[in-house]
Amino acid sequence: MDEFILIFRHQDGSKVASPEQMQTWMKQTMDWIQSIAAKGKFVSGTALPFADARVVHHKGIVTNGPFGDIKETIGGFIIVKAESPEEAAEFAKGSPVLQGDGNTVEVRKIAKNDGVH
Amino acid sequence: MNQPELIPHLFRTEFRKITSVLGKLLGAGRLEMAEDIASETFLAAMETWTYKGIPENPAAWLYAVAKNKAKNVIARNSLFDSKRAKEWVRNSQNEEVIDWSEKNIADSQLQMLFALCHPAIPAEAQIGLSLRVLCGFGIDEIANAFLTNREVINKRLFRAREKLREEKIEIAFPEEKEILHRLETVLKTLYLLFSEGYYSESSDNVLREDLCLEAMRLTHLLTEYEPTNLPNVNALLSLMSFHASRFEARRNANGELVLYQDQDERKWNQELIAQGIYFLNKASQGKLLSKYHLEAGIAYWHTQKADTSEKWESILQLYNQLLQIEYSPWLHLTAHLRFQRLMEKKKPLLRLKNSS
Structure with a gap:
């Protein structure tokens, strides 16, 4: 069994979403994580707040962004256990992030520290 | 993971409370700032609760975060021209907190209602801004209810906020002798707010009903505040209750309107009809006869099949x-x-x- 990281790329929701939409979105994400946890395949996860983000450039120049394409910004991730990249991708398909046009969930295998990967 | 259930519409409900309390603190001219702080508070909740679970007392969690965000905003913008903010910053040196008591939350919402329904603000803008600030609707939801686009709504809200600033409208209760006069505009706005939901062409059933329920909730707030617990306010609430009792019966499975004479009266909500009668009785205590009394009377007879x-x-x-x-x-x-x-x-x- 491998571990995969599911990276959410989407727009900053606070400027476009109403309180009701935010609550709905939160509920859906919790249900989605719960469904993965119910299979014993949820490892961990976190949001990455857009506020107070910094980008450190070559020669140590620090900016408050830019993040590049606004829809490409990473808003958070979860780590899951899966038998294959296909299974991990199946989990990703259920993510509410994908309701937004242009949003993506990137699935990447996490390197094992066992010298065989 | 065993966590407390999230209250439905919690964010929408808390949005108006937080925005009203902060709006009063920052001044009506900085209403948008209060709205932004509230929105950011929910974003923070979303980012935290999703992964760490819902806290024991969600509202208290939101108030604490909103307080800190407000503090930062005030410090960053050095809003020292707002007298209340100035006082508050001075007090907050001693860790004084924002007053989140039930009474202040209720008062702030009513005071906000009076400010938004100021006669200087055009009716359309009053309704738009009330939907945003007091009902916690998003721009898209308002646009959907009005069957128009975001730009139109944004422009309307912008004009309304500008008026609040220009006219230096206070978020406060009008003076006792002013209340009756000002209340008329408030009731008219609430009446329009309700009608907007009841007669809206929008295909979103839930949204339409929510709008009516929000209008009723605000009217109900007025009946709970002694100086505004007046016959015309009770009459309006009665009228709304009678109309709302037919919510279910007036739409068929396809969402199309069912004419009154074709409605299945078994679907009429008896609880709301009883509520309507209760407030109509309360409205009849006194000499005042408003158009809401008459309309509530008409609506009453329509609940009799x-x-x-x-x-x-x-x-x-x-x-x-x-x-x-x-x-x-x-x-x-x-x-x-x-x-x-x-x-x-x-x-x-x-x-x-x-x-x-």
Whole structure:
């Protein structure tokens, strides 16, 4: 069994979403994580707040962004256990992030520290 | 993971509370700042609760975060021209907190309602801004309810906020002798807010109903505040309750409108009808007779399915009184149609004669 990281790329929701939409979105994400946890395949996860983000450039120049394409910004991730990249991708398909046009969930295998990967 | 259930519409409910309390603190001219702080608070909740679970006391969590965000915003913008903010910053040195007591939350919402319904703000803008600030609706949801686009709504809200600033409107209760006069605009806005939901062409059923319920909730707040617990306020709430009782019956499975005479009265909500009667009784204590009394009376008779001539006679009389208070061609026409209905009841032969 491998571990995969599911990276959410989407727009900053606070400027476009109403309180009701935010609550709905939160509920859906919790249900989605719960469904993965119910299979014993949820490892961990976190949001990455857009506020107070910094980008450190070559020669140590620090900016408050830019993040590049606004829809490409990473808003958070979860780590899951899966038998294959296909299974991990199946989990990703259920993510509410994908309701937004242009949003993506990137699935990447996490390197094992066992010298065989 | 065993966590407390999230209260439905919690964010929407808390949005108006947080925005009202902070709006009062920052001043009406900085309403948008209060709205932004509230939005950011929910974003923070979303980012945290999703992964760490819902806290024991979600509202208290939101208030604490909103307080800190407000503190940062005030420090960053050095909003020292707002007297209240100035005082608050001074006090907060001693870790004084924002007043999140039930009383201050309720008062702030009412004061906000009075500020937004200031006569200087055009009616359309009043409704738009009330939907945003006091009902916690998003721009898209407002645009959907009004069947228009984001730009139009944004422009309306912008104008309303600008008026609040220009006119230096205070988020406070009007003086005792002013209340009656100002209350009229407030009631008109609430009436329009309700109608917007009740008669909206929007295909979103849930949204339409929510709008009506929000209007009722705000009216209910007014009945709980002694100086505004007046007969016309109770009459309006009664009117809304009677109308709302037919929510379920007036749409078929496809969301199409079902005409009154074709409605299945078993679907009429008896609890809301009883509520309507309760507030109509309260409205009758006193000498004041407003158009809301008459409309509530008409609405009451519509909750009685029996097709008696007493019913149509009463309705017609109420319409006639209403025409005396407020003439409009539409009302005149409706009254005329009711008159015909009554005549049909009384003299079926007359109808035959006329139509031949």
